[in-house]
Amino acid sequence: MNISPHKIVAFIVAASLSVCSYVAFSKTLKSIGSLDEDEIVLVGRIELVPPLEEFEQNLKTIGSKRYKNAAMFVIGERPVDVQNPGLRDGKYADGVKFGEDFYLRRKRSDTLIYSGSIILTNSAMVGHGRRASVDVDRLILPGGLKYEVQPSDRAIYIGTLRYHRDDYNAITKVDLLDEFDKAKKAFVKQHGATVKLRRVKPTLAK
């Protein structure tokens, strides 16, 4: 799951911004009662080692501050090219805070593919007047995991993804941790025991 340091990261700023602006934290489940019949909730966590430091994210544009110490977690019924996301890929991305359990709503699907996560490290206006533009930079956390969903599932636990990075922000290792018991306890505390949380082990997506 390593990213080549020499991989081309050519992308159109406008497209990237559109995806970023489309990503919302509002898709996080607030109460289990609000979960629609055709939805399931994904429970998990994402971690970065070493964690982001304050000055590693320069978020100056309107709305970008919500991505502080957060990643855009990209998961859905089809894979997404997180290096070069399309305008229609925003619906597969949710903002999740590092080091916190997330509860993400998703349309039910037989399989869910985790394509990776995007960290917004820079979002700042440059230039003035008609020549102004937005300078954007991102770090990519690689994905490529597939989760099988059963028809009876309403809530699935997808694990803790712990990314290790080097000084140059290359991802050197990814741990997939099973912290089901802890996550279930927190889930029941927040959402009650009416919905059963099931642990799903991923396989590598082809």
Next chain:
Amino acid sequence: MSLQKLWVPLVIVLLALPQSADAKKGYLKEKPEEPNLSIVFGYIDMDDAPTNLKWISMKRVRPRTAKPYYNFWVKKGFFYRASVPLGSYHFDSFGGYSGLRNADFSFEFPSQGRGEMDPIIKKQGVYYVGSYKYKKIKTGIFKPNQFDIIKVDSPSERELLTQLLEYAKHPEWLGLIEKRLKELKQ
């Protein structure tokens, strides 16, 4: 040989360099302010680029700091600066201004992974990061432009060091450059 890939935004403006280290500290005329400071230099041939080289920026990635950016003195593709502390560095971006197009251009290096130019400075010295040539990659009409910089043999480290001697007025910097030149002759 691996190539360093670059990208350029559609709308390009001169990148403001926030939180940059004081440019004057990179001056070779002044006495080093502290021990174990180094010189970093290199060259980019911009003949095939839409602009000449006006600036290049390097970011310190270890130890991490709130003011990680280092600017360089630039002259006809040759870039250098002094007073670089021990640490690991990543070349972040470079650019220039095109009078013909009346536009500022900014090219950014990939933000993840160690690039070919990126120096790790473990002891005081003079660090040559290489000589490169800007090269455009054809991508088609509707795709964003892509660029490489490819490593070239000329100008050599020795040639650039000789140029550097012209700017090194303080004996401490001069001594470091002369020492490196002696090493190259051996």
